[in-house]
Amino acid sequence: xxxxxxxxxxxxxxxxxxxxxxxxxxxxxxxxxxxxxxxxxxxxxxxxxxxxxxxxxxxxxxxxxxxxxxxxxxxxxxxxxxxxxxxxxxxxxxxxxxxxxxxxxxxxxxxxxxxxxxxxxxxxxxxxxxxxxxxxxxxxxxxxxxxxxxxxxxxxxxxxxxxxxxxxxxxxxxxxxxxxxxxxxxxxxxxxxxxxxxxxxxxxxxxxxxxxxxxxxxxxxxxxxxxxxxxxxxxxxxxxxxxxxxxxxxxxxxxxxxxxxxxxxxxxxxxxxxxxxxxxxxxxxxxxxxxxxxxxxxxxxxxxxxxxxx
Amino acid sequence: xxxxxxxxxxxxxxxxxxxxxxxxxxxxxxxxxxxxxxxxxxxxxxxxxxxxxxxxxxxxxxxxxxxxxxxxxxxxxxxxxxxxxxxxxxxxxxxxxxxxxxxxxxxxxxxxxxxxxxxxxxxxxxxxxxxxxxxxxxxxxxxxxxxxxxxxxxxxxxxxxxxxxxxxxxxxxxxxxxxxxxxxxxxxxxxxxxxxxxxxxxxxxxxxxxxxxxxxxxxxxxxxxxxxxxxxxxxxxxxxxxxxxxxxxxxxxxxxx
Numbered sequence: 396x397x398x399x400x401x402x403x404x405x406x407x408x409x410x411x412x413x414x415x416x417x418x419x420x421x422x423x424x425x426x427x428x429x430x431x432x433x434x435x436x437x438x439x440x441x442x443x444x445x446x447x448x449x450x451x452x453x454x455x456x457x458x459x460x461x462x463x464x465x466x467x468x469x470x471x472x473x474x475x476x477x478x479x480x481x482x483x484x485x486x487x488x489x490x491x492x493x494x495x496x497x498x499x500x501x502x503x504x505x506x507x508x509x510x511x512x513x514x515x516x517x518x519x520x521x522x523x524x525x526x527x528x529x530x531x532x533x534x535x536x537x538x539x540x541x542x543x544x545x546x547x548x549x550x551x552x553x554x555x556x557x558x559x560x561x562x563x564x565x566x567x568x569x570x571x572x573x574x575x576x577x578x579x580x581x582x583x584x585x586x587x588x589x590x591x592x593x594x595x596x597x598x599x600x601x602x603x604x605x606x607x608x609x610x611x612x613x614x615x616x617x618x619x620x621x622x623x624x625x626x627x628x629x630x631x632x633x634x635x636x637x638x639x640x641x642x643x644x645x646x647x648x649x650x651x652x653x654x655x656x657x658x659x660x661x662x663x664x665x666x667x668x669x670x671x672x673x674x675x676x677x678x679x680x681x682x683x684x685x686x687x688x689x690x691x692x693x694x695x696x697x698x699x700x701x702x703x704x705x
Numbered sequence: 706x707x708x709x710x711x712x713x714x715x716x717x718x719x720x721x722x723x724x725x726x727x728x729x730x731x732x733x734x735x736x737x738x739x740x741x742x743x744x745x746x747x748x749x750x751x752x753x754x755x756x757x758x759x760x761x762x763x764x765x766x767x768x769x770x771x772x773x774x775x776x777x778x779x780x781x782x783x784x785x786x787x788x789x790x791x792x793x794x795x796x797x798x799x800x801x802x803x804x805x806x807x808x809x810x811x812x813x814x815x816x817x818x819x820x821x822x823x824x825x826x827x828x829x830x831x832x833x834x835x836x837x838x839x840x841x842x843x844x845x846x847x848x849x850x851x852x853x854x855x856x857x858x859x860x861x862x863x864x865x866x867x868x869x870x871x872x873x874x875x876x877x878x879x880x881x882x883x884x885x886x887x888x889x890x891x892x893x894x895x896x897x898x899x900x901x902x903x904x905x906x907x908x909x910x911x912x913x914x915x916x917x918x919x920x921x922x923x924x925x926x927x928x929x930x931x932x933x934x935x936x937x938x939x940x941x942x943x944x945x946x947x948x949x950x951x952x953x954x955x956x957x958x959x960x961x962x
Contacts, residue, residue, distance in 0.1 A: 408887035463949055468956070631944070641929070691787075702779055
Protein backbone atom coordinates (compact mmCIF):
# COMPACT_ATOMS: atom_id res chain seq x y z
CA UNK A 396 0.00 0.00 0.00
CA UNK A 397 1.25 3.44 -0.90
CA UNK A 398 1.91 5.74 2.04
CA UNK A 399 1.12 8.82 -0.01
CA UNK A 400 -1.46 11.24 1.31
CA UNK A 401 -3.22 13.91 -0.71
CA UNK A 402 -2.81 17.43 0.69
CA UNK A 403 -5.87 19.55 -0.11
CA UNK A 404 -4.30 23.04 -0.25
CA UNK A 405 -0.90 22.01 -1.61
CA UNK A 406 -2.82 19.97 -4.21
CA UNK A 407 -0.31 17.15 -4.31
CA UNK A 408 0.33 13.71 -2.81
CA UNK A 409 3.34 13.27 -0.53
CA UNK A 410 4.74 10.30 1.40
CA UNK A 411 3.69 10.41 5.08
CA UNK A 412 6.90 8.80 6.36
CA UNK A 413 9.00 11.45 4.57
CA UNK A 414 6.92 14.22 6.16
CA UNK A 415 7.15 12.69 9.65
CA UNK A 416 10.93 12.35 9.24
CA UNK A 417 11.33 15.93 8.05
CA UNK A 418 9.16 17.18 10.91
CA UNK A 419 11.16 15.27 13.51
CA UNK A 420 14.53 16.49 12.18
CA UNK A 421 13.48 20.13 12.08
CA UNK A 422 11.77 19.86 15.50
CA UNK A 423 15.00 18.43 16.95
CA UNK A 424 17.03 21.38 15.64
CA UNK A 425 14.36 23.73 16.95
CA UNK A 426 14.42 22.29 20.47
CA UNK A 427 18.21 22.19 20.48
CA UNK A 428 19.03 25.64 19.11
CA UNK A 429 15.89 27.71 19.52
CA UNK A 430 15.44 28.27 15.80
CA UNK A 431 12.22 27.79 13.84
CA UNK A 432 13.92 25.71 11.18
CA UNK A 433 12.04 27.29 8.27
CA UNK A 434 15.29 27.93 6.46
CA UNK A 435 15.79 24.16 6.22
CA UNK A 436 12.23 22.84 5.98
CA UNK A 437 10.77 25.22 3.39
CA UNK A 438 13.27 24.34 0.61
CA UNK A 439 12.89 20.63 1.41
CA UNK A 440 9.10 20.86 1.15
CA UNK A 441 9.44 22.62 -2.20
CA UNK A 442 11.79 19.85 -3.31
CA UNK A 443 9.17 17.14 -2.60
CA UNK A 444 6.51 18.93 -4.63
CA UNK A 445 4.81 21.45 -2.33
CA UNK A 446 4.17 24.84 -4.01
CA UNK A 447 6.57 27.47 -2.55
CA UNK A 448 3.90 29.76 -1.09
CA UNK A 449 2.17 26.80 0.64
CA UNK A 450 5.51 25.44 1.90
CA UNK A 451 6.49 28.74 3.58
CA UNK A 452 3.06 29.38 5.14
CA UNK A 453 2.50 25.81 6.34
CA UNK A 454 5.97 25.77 7.83
CA UNK A 455 4.92 28.62 10.12
CA UNK A 456 1.90 26.60 11.24
CA UNK A 457 3.98 23.57 12.23
CA UNK A 458 6.59 25.81 13.93
CA UNK A 459 3.78 26.97 16.26
CA UNK A 460 3.46 23.37 17.48
CA UNK A 461 7.20 22.63 17.63
CA UNK A 462 7.98 25.87 19.45
CA UNK A 463 5.08 25.33 21.90
CA UNK A 464 6.42 21.86 22.63
CA UNK A 465 9.98 23.20 22.92
CA UNK A 466 8.95 26.17 25.07
CA UNK A 467 7.17 23.84 27.52
CA UNK A 468 10.26 21.63 27.69
CA UNK A 469 12.46 24.67 28.39
CA UNK A 470 9.98 26.30 30.79
CA UNK A 471 10.09 23.11 32.84
CA UNK A 472 13.82 23.60 33.19
CA UNK A 473 13.37 27.30 34.02
CA UNK A 474 15.15 28.49 30.85
CA UNK A 475 12.50 30.77 29.35
CA UNK A 476 12.89 34.51 30.07
CA UNK A 477 9.32 35.65 29.44
CA UNK A 478 10.05 39.32 30.21
CA UNK A 479 12.89 39.42 27.69
CA UNK A 480 10.86 37.42 25.16
CA UNK A 481 7.92 39.84 25.31
CA UNK A 482 10.18 42.88 24.78
CA UNK A 483 11.93 41.23 21.82
CA UNK A 484 8.56 40.25 20.43
CA UNK A 485 7.20 43.81 20.65
CA UNK A 486 10.31 45.08 18.89
CA UNK A 487 9.97 42.31 16.31
CA UNK A 488 6.39 43.31 15.43
CA UNK A 489 7.45 46.95 14.91
CA UNK A 490 10.57 45.87 12.97
CA UNK A 491 8.58 43.48 10.78
CA UNK A 492 6.18 46.25 9.81
CA UNK A 493 9.03 48.65 9.02
CA UNK A 494 10.86 45.87 7.14
CA UNK A 495 7.93 45.08 4.83
CA UNK A 496 7.73 48.78 3.85
CA UNK A 497 11.52 48.97 3.46
CA UNK A 498 11.48 46.02 1.06
CA UNK A 499 9.10 47.91 -1.22
CA UNK A 500 11.40 50.96 -1.23
CA UNK A 501 14.51 48.83 -1.84
CA UNK A 502 12.87 46.88 -4.66
CA UNK A 503 11.88 50.14 -6.32
CA UNK A 504 15.56 51.11 -6.28
CA UNK A 505 16.57 48.29 -8.62
CA UNK A 506 19.62 46.29 -7.49
CA UNK A 507 18.11 45.76 -4.02
CA UNK A 508 17.83 42.00 -4.40
CA UNK A 509 21.55 41.66 -5.00
CA UNK A 510 22.52 44.01 -2.14
CA UNK A 511 20.18 42.27 0.33
CA UNK A 512 21.41 38.78 -0.55
CA UNK A 513 25.08 39.70 -0.37
CA UNK A 514 24.55 41.50 2.96
CA UNK A 515 22.75 38.45 4.30
CA UNK A 516 25.50 36.04 3.28
CA UNK A 517 28.23 38.29 4.69
CA UNK A 518 26.26 38.63 7.92
CA UNK A 519 25.75 34.86 8.27
CA UNK A 520 29.44 34.24 7.51
CA UNK A 521 30.43 36.85 10.11
CA UNK A 522 28.10 35.60 12.86
CA UNK A 523 28.92 31.92 12.18
CA UNK A 524 32.67 32.41 12.13
CA UNK A 525 32.69 34.66 15.21
CA UNK A 526 30.56 32.22 17.21
CA UNK A 527 32.70 29.29 16.13
CA UNK A 528 36.04 30.91 17.00
CA UNK A 529 34.67 32.35 20.25
CA UNK A 530 33.36 28.97 21.43
CA UNK A 531 36.61 27.17 20.56
CA UNK A 532 38.62 29.82 22.40
CA UNK A 533 36.31 29.68 25.38
CA UNK A 534 36.41 25.86 25.53
CA UNK A 535 40.21 25.86 25.39
CA UNK A 536 40.63 28.49 28.08
CA UNK A 537 38.13 26.93 30.47
CA UNK A 538 37.23 23.28 29.91
CA UNK A 539 34.57 23.56 32.62
CA UNK A 540 32.94 26.50 30.86
CA UNK A 541 29.21 26.21 30.98
CA UNK A 542 26.26 28.47 31.00
CA UNK A 543 27.86 31.66 32.16
CA UNK A 544 27.02 35.15 31.01
CA UNK A 545 29.80 36.62 28.90
CA UNK A 546 31.59 39.13 31.12
CA UNK A 547 34.59 40.86 29.58
CA UNK A 548 37.39 41.64 32.05
CA UNK A 549 37.40 45.34 31.25
CA UNK A 550 34.10 47.07 30.36
CA UNK A 551 34.14 47.61 26.60
CA UNK A 552 32.70 50.63 24.83
CA UNK A 553 29.64 48.53 24.05
CA UNK A 554 29.24 47.55 27.73
CA UNK A 555 29.57 51.17 28.84
CA UNK A 556 27.05 52.24 26.22
CA UNK A 557 24.62 49.56 27.37
CA UNK A 558 25.14 50.69 30.93
CA UNK A 559 24.36 54.30 30.16
CA UNK A 560 20.93 53.57 28.67
CA UNK A 561 17.84 54.45 30.77
CA UNK A 562 14.85 52.21 31.76
CA UNK A 563 16.91 49.54 33.48
CA UNK A 564 15.07 46.28 34.05
CA UNK A 565 16.20 43.19 35.92
CA UNK A 566 15.81 39.98 33.95
CA UNK A 567 15.85 37.36 36.69
CA UNK A 568 15.79 34.28 34.47
CA UNK A 569 18.77 35.52 32.45
CA UNK A 570 20.49 36.89 35.54
CA UNK A 571 21.17 40.26 33.90
CA UNK A 572 20.06 43.86 34.31
CA UNK A 573 19.88 46.09 31.29
CA UNK A 574 17.85 48.80 29.64
CA UNK A 575 14.50 47.68 28.21
CA UNK A 576 15.45 49.69 25.12
CA UNK A 577 18.08 47.05 24.23
CA UNK A 578 15.75 44.07 23.62
CA UNK A 579 13.17 46.40 22.08
CA UNK A 580 15.73 47.90 19.68
CA UNK A 581 17.33 44.57 18.79
CA UNK A 582 13.85 43.09 18.31
CA UNK A 583 13.18 45.85 15.77
CA UNK A 584 16.48 45.06 14.02
CA UNK A 585 15.74 41.33 13.74
CA UNK A 586 12.17 42.11 12.65
CA UNK A 587 13.47 44.34 9.85
CA UNK A 588 16.04 41.72 8.77
CA UNK A 589 13.46 38.91 8.87
CA UNK A 590 11.03 40.88 6.74
CA UNK A 591 13.75 41.72 4.21
CA UNK A 592 15.17 38.21 4.03
CA UNK A 593 11.79 36.49 4.22
CA UNK A 594 12.87 34.11 7.00
CA UNK A 595 11.83 33.70 10.64
CA UNK A 596 15.08 35.08 11.97
CA UNK A 597 15.78 32.50 14.71
CA UNK A 598 19.38 32.06 13.64
CA UNK A 599 19.94 35.82 13.68
CA UNK A 600 18.12 36.26 17.00
CA UNK A 601 20.05 33.53 18.83
CA UNK A 602 23.54 35.05 18.26
CA UNK A 603 22.16 38.53 19.03
CA UNK A 604 20.83 37.29 22.37
CA UNK A 605 24.13 35.61 23.19
CA UNK A 606 26.51 38.39 22.14
CA UNK A 607 24.57 41.63 22.33
CA UNK A 608 22.15 40.92 25.17
CA UNK A 609 24.69 38.64 26.86
CA UNK A 610 22.13 36.11 27.98
CA UNK A 611 23.17 32.57 29.03
CA UNK A 612 23.00 30.14 26.08
CA UNK A 613 20.38 27.81 27.58
CA UNK A 614 18.04 30.70 28.41
CA UNK A 615 18.60 32.03 24.89
CA UNK A 616 17.26 28.82 23.32
CA UNK A 617 14.11 28.71 25.50
CA UNK A 618 13.39 32.42 25.11
CA UNK A 619 13.93 32.33 21.36
CA UNK A 620 11.42 29.47 21.06
CA UNK A 621 8.92 31.37 23.22
CA UNK A 622 9.21 34.33 20.88
CA UNK A 623 9.08 32.29 17.67
CA UNK A 624 5.85 30.65 18.88
CA UNK A 625 4.04 34.02 18.85
CA UNK A 626 5.62 35.25 15.60
CA UNK A 627 4.55 32.09 13.79
CA UNK A 628 1.02 32.22 15.23
CA UNK A 629 0.66 35.66 13.67
CA UNK A 630 2.18 34.56 10.33
CA UNK A 631 -0.06 31.47 10.12
CA UNK A 632 -3.29 33.41 10.67
CA UNK A 633 -2.26 36.21 8.29
CA UNK A 634 -1.15 33.81 5.54
CA UNK A 635 -4.33 31.80 5.83
CA UNK A 636 -6.52 34.90 5.89
CA UNK A 637 -4.82 36.86 3.11
CA UNK A 638 -3.28 34.23 0.83
CA UNK A 639 -5.06 30.91 1.64
CA UNK A 640 -1.72 29.11 1.61
CA UNK A 641 -1.77 27.13 4.87
CA UNK A 642 -2.22 23.38 4.30
CA UNK A 643 -3.65 22.14 7.55
CA UNK A 644 -3.22 18.44 6.72
CA UNK A 645 0.44 18.97 5.81
CA UNK A 646 1.03 20.98 9.00
CA UNK A 647 -0.66 18.28 11.08
CA UNK A 648 1.63 15.50 9.79
CA UNK A 649 4.74 17.69 10.12
CA UNK A 650 3.88 18.76 13.65
CA UNK A 651 3.45 15.18 14.87
CA UNK A 652 7.13 14.72 14.02
CA UNK A 653 8.32 18.17 15.02
CA UNK A 654 6.69 18.31 18.48
CA UNK A 655 8.37 15.02 19.43
CA UNK A 656 11.62 16.17 17.77
CA UNK A 657 11.54 19.44 19.76
CA UNK A 658 11.35 17.50 23.02
CA UNK A 659 14.25 15.29 22.03
CA UNK A 660 16.22 18.38 20.93
CA UNK A 661 15.58 20.16 24.23
CA UNK A 662 16.64 17.04 26.14
CA UNK A 663 19.81 16.74 24.04
CA UNK A 664 20.51 20.44 24.62
CA UNK A 665 20.51 19.94 28.39
CA UNK A 666 23.25 17.33 28.06
CA UNK A 667 25.46 19.73 26.12
CA UNK A 668 27.55 22.56 27.55
CA UNK A 669 26.83 26.13 26.41
CA UNK A 670 30.01 26.24 24.32
CA UNK A 671 29.22 22.95 22.63
CA UNK A 672 25.76 24.29 21.78
CA UNK A 673 27.29 27.48 20.42
CA UNK A 674 29.72 25.54 18.24
CA UNK A 675 26.92 23.41 16.79
CA UNK A 676 24.79 26.49 16.22
CA UNK A 677 27.67 28.26 14.47
CA UNK A 678 28.13 25.22 12.22
CA UNK A 679 24.42 25.33 11.30
CA UNK A 680 24.68 29.06 10.52
CA UNK A 681 27.75 28.42 8.36
CA UNK A 682 26.03 25.51 6.57
CA UNK A 683 23.06 27.78 5.76
CA UNK A 684 25.48 30.40 4.47
CA UNK A 685 27.39 27.91 2.28
CA UNK A 686 24.12 26.45 0.97
CA UNK A 687 22.86 29.91 0.00
CA UNK A 688 26.15 30.78 -1.62
CA UNK A 689 26.25 27.51 -3.60
CA UNK A 690 22.70 28.05 -4.85
CA UNK A 691 23.75 31.48 -6.04
CA UNK A 692 26.99 30.37 -7.69
CA UNK A 693 25.83 27.25 -9.54
CA UNK A 694 23.85 27.88 -12.72
CA UNK A 695 20.34 26.45 -12.22
CA UNK A 696 19.12 23.79 -14.63
CA UNK A 697 15.79 25.59 -15.04
CA UNK A 698 15.93 29.38 -15.31
CA UNK A 699 12.31 29.82 -14.24
CA UNK A 700 10.71 29.26 -10.85
CA UNK A 701 7.33 29.73 -9.26
CA UNK A 702 6.75 32.93 -7.33
CA UNK A 703 6.77 32.57 -3.52
CA UNK A 704 8.75 30.75 -0.85
CA UNK A 705 11.87 31.94 0.93
CA UNK B 706 -30.47 -22.46 -56.91
CA UNK B 707 -31.03 -18.91 -58.08
CA UNK B 708 -33.18 -18.37 -54.97
CA UNK B 709 -30.29 -19.31 -52.72
CA UNK B 710 -27.98 -16.96 -54.61
CA UNK B 711 -30.45 -14.08 -54.08
CA UNK B 712 -30.76 -14.89 -50.37
CA UNK B 713 -26.99 -15.18 -49.96
CA UNK B 714 -26.41 -11.91 -51.84
CA UNK B 715 -28.99 -10.18 -49.69
CA UNK B 716 -27.37 -11.48 -46.50
CA UNK B 717 -23.90 -10.46 -47.68
CA UNK B 718 -25.18 -7.03 -48.65
CA UNK B 719 -26.82 -6.50 -45.26
CA UNK B 720 -23.72 -7.68 -43.39
CA UNK B 721 -21.37 -5.54 -45.50
CA UNK B 722 -23.66 -2.51 -45.26
CA UNK B 723 -24.01 -2.78 -41.49
CA UNK B 724 -20.26 -3.28 -41.09
CA UNK B 725 -19.51 -0.19 -43.13
CA UNK B 726 -22.20 1.90 -41.48
CA UNK B 727 -21.05 0.65 -38.03
CA UNK B 728 -17.51 1.70 -38.88
CA UNK B 729 -18.63 5.08 -40.18
CA UNK B 730 -20.76 5.71 -37.14
CA UNK B 731 -18.01 4.74 -34.78
CA UNK B 732 -15.19 6.70 -36.41
CA UNK B 733 -14.09 9.46 -34.06
CA UNK B 734 -15.95 7.97 -31.13
CA UNK B 735 -13.83 8.22 -27.99
CA UNK B 736 -13.77 5.98 -24.96
CA UNK B 737 -11.98 7.30 -21.85
CA UNK B 738 -11.17 5.02 -18.95
CA UNK B 739 -11.69 6.40 -16.33
CA UNK B 740 -13.63 9.47 -17.44
CA UNK B 741 -14.60 10.48 -13.91
CA UNK B 742 -11.92 10.66 -11.24
CA UNK B 743 -12.46 11.44 -7.57
CA UNK B 744 -9.49 12.68 -5.55
CA UNK B 745 -9.49 11.26 -2.02
CA UNK B 746 -6.95 11.08 0.83
CA UNK B 747 -4.79 8.47 -0.86
CA UNK B 748 -5.03 9.68 -4.48
CA UNK B 749 -1.68 9.35 -6.19
CA UNK B 750 -2.41 10.16 -9.81
CA UNK B 751 -4.28 8.10 -12.40
CA UNK B 752 -3.44 6.40 -15.67
CA UNK B 753 -6.03 7.39 -18.23
CA UNK B 754 -6.59 5.26 -21.31
CA UNK B 755 -8.05 6.93 -24.36
CA UNK B 756 -9.33 4.75 -27.20
CA UNK B 757 -10.79 6.04 -30.43
CA UNK B 758 -12.01 4.55 -33.69
CA UNK B 759 -9.97 6.19 -36.42
CA UNK B 760 -9.78 5.80 -40.21
CA UNK B 761 -7.62 3.01 -41.62
CA UNK B 762 -4.84 5.29 -42.79
CA UNK B 763 -3.09 8.38 -41.43
CA UNK B 764 -1.43 9.42 -38.20
CA UNK B 765 -3.16 10.14 -34.93
CA UNK B 766 -2.64 12.62 -32.09
CA UNK B 767 -4.39 12.23 -28.74
CA UNK B 768 -4.10 15.13 -26.31
CA UNK B 769 -5.40 16.02 -22.85
CA UNK B 770 -5.68 19.78 -22.35
CA UNK B 771 -6.47 21.65 -19.13
CA UNK B 772 -7.85 25.12 -18.50
CA UNK B 773 -6.12 28.07 -20.12
CA UNK B 774 -4.46 30.40 -17.63
CA UNK B 775 -1.85 33.15 -17.20
CA UNK B 776 1.34 32.03 -15.44
CA UNK B 777 3.84 34.46 -13.91
CA UNK B 778 7.26 33.03 -13.05
CA UNK B 779 10.50 34.33 -11.56
CA UNK B 780 13.29 34.63 -14.08
CA UNK B 781 16.81 33.75 -12.97
CA UNK B 782 19.84 35.47 -14.40
CA UNK B 783 23.46 36.33 -13.56
CA UNK B 784 23.97 39.43 -11.45
CA UNK B 785 27.38 41.14 -11.29
CA UNK B 786 28.69 38.33 -13.47
CA UNK B 787 28.77 35.81 -10.59
CA UNK B 788 25.53 35.24 -8.73
CA UNK B 789 22.43 33.52 -10.12
CA UNK B 790 19.47 35.40 -8.74
CA UNK B 791 15.90 36.39 -9.54
CA UNK B 792 16.19 39.16 -12.08
CA UNK B 793 12.57 39.77 -12.94
CA UNK B 794 9.40 38.01 -14.00
CA UNK B 795 7.95 36.52 -17.15
CA UNK B 796 4.26 35.97 -17.86
CA UNK B 797 2.88 33.35 -20.22
CA UNK B 798 -0.61 34.28 -21.28
CA UNK B 799 -3.11 31.65 -22.28
CA UNK B 800 -1.21 28.44 -21.47
CA UNK B 801 -2.96 25.21 -20.44
CA UNK B 802 -2.40 24.15 -16.81
CA UNK B 803 -2.12 20.56 -18.09
CA UNK B 804 -0.94 19.45 -21.51
CA UNK B 805 -0.30 15.80 -22.32
CA UNK B 806 0.02 14.73 -25.93
CA UNK B 807 0.61 11.37 -27.55
CA UNK B 808 1.14 10.82 -31.26
CA UNK B 809 1.68 7.85 -33.59
CA UNK B 810 4.91 9.44 -34.89
CA UNK B 811 6.91 12.65 -34.69
CA UNK B 812 4.66 15.72 -35.07
CA UNK B 813 7.12 17.36 -37.49
CA UNK B 814 6.71 14.40 -39.86
CA UNK B 815 2.93 14.61 -39.80
CA UNK B 816 2.43 18.24 -40.76
CA UNK B 817 4.15 21.62 -40.99
CA UNK B 818 4.24 23.92 -37.98
CA UNK B 819 1.56 26.20 -39.40
CA UNK B 820 -0.94 23.33 -39.53
CA UNK B 821 0.01 22.14 -36.04
CA UNK B 822 -0.25 25.66 -34.62
CA UNK B 823 -3.67 26.23 -36.14
CA UNK B 824 -4.90 23.03 -34.48
CA UNK B 825 -3.11 23.90 -31.18
CA UNK B 826 -1.01 20.73 -31.18
CA UNK B 827 2.47 20.47 -29.66
CA UNK B 828 4.63 22.70 -27.47
CA UNK B 829 5.47 25.08 -30.34
CA UNK B 830 1.79 25.89 -30.73
CA UNK B 831 1.65 26.84 -27.04
CA UNK B 832 4.77 28.98 -27.46
CA UNK B 833 3.17 30.78 -30.41
CA UNK B 834 -0.03 31.65 -28.60
CA UNK B 835 1.38 32.48 -25.15
CA UNK B 836 4.28 34.83 -26.02
CA UNK B 837 4.85 38.09 -27.88
CA UNK B 838 7.14 36.60 -30.51
CA UNK B 839 10.80 35.58 -30.79
CA UNK B 840 12.17 38.79 -29.26
CA UNK B 841 10.32 38.37 -25.94
CA UNK B 842 11.88 36.85 -22.81
CA UNK B 843 8.92 34.50 -22.63
CA UNK B 844 9.78 33.06 -26.06
CA UNK B 845 13.50 32.73 -25.27
CA UNK B 846 12.82 31.00 -21.96
CA UNK B 847 10.02 28.79 -23.25
CA UNK B 848 12.16 25.63 -23.14
CA UNK B 849 12.66 26.27 -19.42
CA UNK B 850 8.92 26.68 -19.00
CA UNK B 851 8.42 23.25 -20.59
CA UNK B 852 11.18 21.78 -18.37
CA UNK B 853 9.48 23.18 -15.27
CA UNK B 854 6.07 21.81 -16.26
CA UNK B 855 7.53 18.46 -17.34
CA UNK B 856 9.30 18.10 -14.00
CA UNK B 857 5.90 18.36 -12.31
CA UNK B 858 4.43 15.87 -14.83
CA UNK B 859 1.83 18.51 -15.74
CA UNK B 860 3.15 18.53 -19.31
CA UNK B 861 4.29 15.41 -21.12
CA UNK B 862 4.76 14.16 -24.65
CA UNK B 863 5.26 10.79 -26.29
CA UNK B 864 5.65 10.78 -30.06
CA UNK B 865 5.29 7.00 -30.18
CA UNK B 866 2.48 6.90 -27.68
CA UNK B 867 -0.45 6.05 -29.97
CA UNK B 868 -0.90 2.36 -30.81
CA UNK B 869 -3.27 0.79 -33.31
CA UNK B 870 -5.21 -2.44 -33.24
CA UNK B 871 -8.08 -4.20 -35.10
CA UNK B 872 -7.00 -2.87 -38.45
CA UNK B 873 -9.46 -3.45 -41.25
CA UNK B 874 -10.41 -1.56 -44.37
CA UNK B 875 -13.01 0.52 -42.61
CA UNK B 876 -11.06 1.65 -39.56
CA UNK B 877 -8.78 0.94 -36.64
CA UNK B 878 -8.75 1.47 -32.93
CA UNK B 879 -6.14 3.95 -31.71
CA UNK B 880 -5.13 3.77 -28.05
CA UNK B 881 -3.04 6.12 -25.93
CA UNK B 882 -2.19 6.13 -22.25
CA UNK B 883 -1.56 9.31 -20.25
CA UNK B 884 -0.75 9.81 -16.59
CA UNK B 885 -2.62 12.51 -14.71
CA UNK B 886 -0.42 13.33 -11.69
CA UNK B 887 -1.77 14.02 -8.20
CA UNK B 888 -0.90 17.66 -8.76
CA UNK B 889 -3.71 18.25 -11.27
CA UNK B 890 -6.19 20.85 -10.14
CA UNK B 891 -9.78 19.59 -10.15
CA UNK B 892 -12.11 20.40 -13.02
CA UNK B 893 -12.77 19.33 -16.58
CA UNK B 894 -10.02 18.32 -19.00
CA UNK B 895 -10.53 18.21 -22.74
CA UNK B 896 -9.53 15.03 -24.58
CA UNK B 897 -9.02 15.55 -28.31
CA UNK B 898 -8.26 13.07 -31.09
CA UNK B 899 -6.82 14.33 -34.39
CA UNK B 900 -6.19 12.52 -37.66
CA UNK B 901 -3.42 13.58 -40.05
CA UNK B 902 -3.27 12.57 -43.74
CA UNK B 903 -1.05 14.02 -46.44
CA UNK B 904 0.14 16.85 -44.21
CA UNK B 905 -3.39 17.92 -43.33
CA UNK B 906 -5.01 17.40 -39.98
CA UNK B 907 -8.49 17.55 -38.57
CA UNK B 908 -10.19 17.08 -35.24
CA UNK B 909 -11.81 13.67 -35.26
CA UNK B 910 -13.58 13.92 -31.94
CA UNK B 911 -13.34 15.23 -28.40
CA UNK B 912 -14.59 14.36 -24.95
CA UNK B 913 -13.90 15.28 -21.30
CA UNK B 914 -12.33 13.92 -18.15
CA UNK B 915 -13.95 15.19 -14.99
CA UNK B 916 -11.87 15.42 -11.79
CA UNK B 917 -13.63 16.12 -8.50
CA UNK B 918 -12.61 16.12 -4.83
CA UNK B 919 -14.09 13.85 -2.18
CA UNK B 920 -16.48 15.51 0.27
CA UNK B 921 -13.97 15.85 3.14
CA UNK B 922 -11.29 17.37 0.91
CA UNK B 923 -13.89 19.72 -0.58
CA UNK B 924 -14.86 20.75 2.96
CA UNK B 925 -11.27 21.69 3.89
CA UNK B 926 -10.77 23.54 0.59
CA UNK B 927 -14.00 25.48 0.96
CA UNK B 928 -13.21 26.36 4.60
CA UNK B 929 -9.85 27.74 3.46
CA UNK B 930 -11.28 29.63 0.50
CA UNK B 931 -14.37 31.07 2.16
CA UNK B 932 -13.38 31.41 5.82
CA UNK B 933 -9.61 31.99 5.72
CA UNK B 934 -9.43 33.76 9.08
CA UNK B 935 -11.34 31.02 10.91
CA UNK B 936 -9.26 28.35 9.12
CA UNK B 937 -6.03 30.10 10.20
CA UNK B 938 -7.17 30.43 13.83
CA UNK B 939 -8.22 26.75 13.92
CA UNK B 940 -4.84 25.72 12.42
CA UNK B 941 -3.02 27.70 15.14
CA UNK B 942 -5.22 26.27 17.91
CA UNK B 943 -4.62 22.70 16.76
CA UNK B 944 -0.86 23.39 16.59
CA UNK B 945 -0.90 24.89 20.11
CA UNK B 946 -2.87 21.96 21.53
CA UNK B 947 -0.66 19.40 19.75
CA UNK B 948 2.53 21.12 20.93
CA UNK B 949 1.10 21.43 24.46
CA UNK B 950 -0.05 17.82 24.67
CA UNK B 951 3.28 16.44 23.47
CA UNK B 952 5.09 18.83 25.85
CA UNK B 953 3.00 17.62 28.78
CA UNK B 954 3.28 13.93 27.84
CA UNK B 955 7.08 14.20 27.78
CA UNK B 956 6.97 16.22 30.99
CA UNK B 957 4.81 13.59 32.71
CA UNK B 958 7.21 10.90 31.51
CA UNK B 959 10.09 12.75 33.09
CA UNK B 960 8.20 13.24 36.33
CA UNK B 961 7.90 9.47 36.62
CA UNK B 962 11.64 8.91 36.54
